[in-house]
Amino acid sequence: MDYQMEFAALLEKELHEHSQQDISKMIEKPRYDQQGDLAFPCFTLAKIYRKSPAAIAEGLAGRIQSSHFVKAEAVNGYINVFINKTEAAANVIAAILREGGEYGKSDIAKGSVITIDLSSPNIAKPFSMGHLRSTVIGNSLSLIAEKCGYRTVKINHIGDWGTQFGKLIVAYKKWGEEEKVRANPIKELLNLYVRFHKEAEIHPELNDEGREWFKKLENGEEEALELWHWFKEESLKEFAKVYELLGISFNSNHGEAFYNDKMEQVADELKEKGLLQESEGAQIVPLGEDMPPCLIKKKDGTTLYATRDLAAAIYRQKTYGFTKSLYVVGAEQTVHFKQLFAVLEKMGYPWHKGMTHVPFGMMLKGNKKMSTRKGKVVLLEEVIKEAIMLAEENITEKNPDLANKKEVARQVGTGAVIFHDLKNYRMNDIEFSLTDMLRFEGETGPYVQYTHARASSLLKKGNFTHTPEPFVNGEDANWPLIKSLAAFPEVITHAFEKNDPSQVAKYVLELAKKFNKYYAEVRILADDPCKQSRLTLVATVKTVLEEGLRLLGIAAPEEM
RNA sequence: GUCCCAGUAGCUCAGCUGGAUAGAGCAACAGCCUUCUAAGCUGUGGGUCGCAGGUUCGAAUCCUGCCUGGGACGCCA
Known part of the structure; x- marks a missing residue:
């Protein structure tokens, strides 16, 4: 029993200028119990009928008669109606007993697929409080989507690729000790990462070294790959503990590195479609006045995360055929996703319309962002424990x-x-x-x-x-x-x-x-x-x- | 400089597709366990809804400007 529609139907008989739908939209839920269960404000009708809202309400209240409502009264220009409690109670209780845990489900999705990009921690960095947000928001959204009839695919898009690994490799080669890292991987890798950024402030040339090593990684050089692989394994073990504590699992753990062999195709496709331009030595897709251009390749030929996200989006569409695709990622990356969706649109993929960035605020400490690079992080695992x-x-x-x-x-x-x-x-x-x-x-x-x-x-x-x-x-x-x-x-x-x-x-x-x-x-x-x-x-x-x-x-x- | 997000009680926040008396929790204080789990319940105090205009019968809610905090603005992710 939809009491709002029933109320609207009764009003519609009296107010022929308005459809039942329109009236239903005007109906409100009063704040205070004494004002009944549903209310219809008559203020906007005053002009049409050239009568005071109070008078209109008076006139209409007497005509609201239905077994579903026990009372209708005019107060302050509103018509307040009181639902038949016994009937309503019986209906709701029966529905919940009948449906159990299914109560509240809907089928607005009709079984179509939604992918949800969530959690996505970075390798060689600790699982911080910031990642908790993406993880729990994304997980809940996927459960809610399922309840609405979607087939959900939870994707943990692990940050296991990028210049940061070049930097980490440099740091490890300069100051790292194997035994220390083996004994306490995350903590030690974090120390190295923090030290790198500290030293790079004084010796900026370290950044160039980092980029060089990332290039080696992208070129598949063995030493770089081996270290990367090791860092990754250790980190994944650590993340698994957190996910187990939280009781959260994923349908896909394809991280950024998974798309390594798919990025060249993206670059080619962009070129074929005439979207790619060279600018200051880099490959970009210009996106007009409103947005900075999307960087596809750096001047040294290596990729950026926009490239990987493009490849990932295309791969996901191909693999899952999603109608909706959510990215549960911090608000500070809003521009990146605008660019990503804009490039997909330019590429002529209609499914870009189903993509949504779900942003969220930051975890602050002392009103400041918690910075991994400065080592100011609180470890999630410790908090949970x-x-x-x-x-x-x-x-x-x-x-x-x-x-x-x-x-x-x-x-x-x-x-x-x-x-x-x-x-x-x-x-x-x-x-x-x-x-x-x-x-x-x-x-x-x-x-x-x-x-x-x-x-x-x-x-x-x-x-x-x-x-x-x-x-x-x-x-x-x-x-x-x-x-x-x-x-x-x-x-x-x-x-x-x-x-x-x-x-x-x-x-x-x-x-x-x-x-x-x-x-x-x-x-x-x-x-x-x-x-x-x-x-x-x-x-x-x-x-x-x-x-x-x-x-x-x-x-x-x-x-x- | 441009753009985005936020500004409501001492603190953390609801309310924001405009509506009738602005609500919770925490903290403070005062009560309630011989009866269903006191991780609970009841009560008291506490508000220029950032500021100023505007739209409207009506603005915490919509629009404009300003202030404050945070974030983002091409080779990080």
Whole structure:
């Protein structure tokens, strides 16, 4: 039952100048409960009918009659209607019981493919807090897309190619020691990387050496390749630990290097299509006034990441036939993606229209960007481990007999870290704060998980069983919950359209808050005729909380 | 210099396809566990919605200018 459309249909009978669709768009959800469930503002009608909004509202309110609404009243130029709670409750509850975890799914995609470029850490650099953002946002978006009927392909486009490796090789050859790197690869490689940039400030010629070594790498010289391969292996091992802790996996791990043998074709194709020009010794595609030109090859003939991204996009289209393709990459790379999409358009690929850069703000420290080159990074793995430890302490204190303590601690600890990242709009910069990240109270992941665990516990204690004809009345205590439960499907589509997981995070918080309020006010397990009805409501809340958390990439333990 | 993003309570943020009384969490203070997990609930205080114009019956929300912070602007990714 779509109450908004029903309300619009009733209004349309009275307002012939407006279509049902238009009216539906004008209908709002009032902020305060006393204002009813749906509201129609009459201000814009005042001019047409030459009557005051209040008078119009008065006139219309009396004509709103339907079994779906119990009341319609005119207030301050609005018509406020009150939904038939018993009917609405029955519909929502039945839908959730019937669909379970499928509740809220849609099929707007009709099984078409969406590729999502996410995480994409750089080899030989530690997995920093900054990469966490891309990883968890991308992962959640892929889960949301799946819920909307897409076949998703998560691609970890690992940064395993580029001039930086030339630099790293130079640093290793000058100052590196094999045993040290073997013992503690990431840390030692980072030290070398940091040292390189420090020394390059005084001796800029080091940068030239770095470029030379990258050229050797691109030419496939053995020494360069061997070192590169080694650095890569060590880094991948390190990343795997983080992904395991987070519970995130990928459908493709093709990094930049994978496209090495595909870039020449791109350059050729650009040339054939007459897009390539030489400028200051480099090969470029000019993109007009609005954008800087896209660099395809440097004057020494080596490639740039734009070249690799072009090759990757073409490869992905060929391999997956995507209709949509998301790049979950920091906002500072906005121009790069504009260029990338513009070049694809010039190449005549219509599918460039399905490509979207999903930017996000930075992790700041002391209002400054955390710079890898200066060694100012916080290691994600350490933060996650800390969160897990803290979660375990909490369990030991509050629920010492919990069976699978370790696993629940992992779920809650990572839940805190992931939720902390996803609860706010992704474009906001985040000031890194360990205390905020490890908070388990208030608007946090553990708060939602805790609420879910409470619901689970009630169902167990109350011996809840699915009844074929669930009855949950829409009494006032239930109503806020019913309304929230009904909103879940539209929250998901909205989150997908905006590429915004925080919509789901905020929703799940709101539902948890309402449930905790209900929990405090109503004795759910009281032995009276309505007990099963209350438990049914609890069951649906549990289902939706669990599903909401799942869409964020967060587990919902039964107990904690 | 040009372009992009942000500026709402002490702090972190919601609200921004314009609407009726601007909301949470944290922090502070005061309550609530002999009854369903207190990782919870209830209450109190706290706001020139960066500033100035404009559009509108109506602006935190849209437009313009300015201020502040951050970012990006051809051989890094």
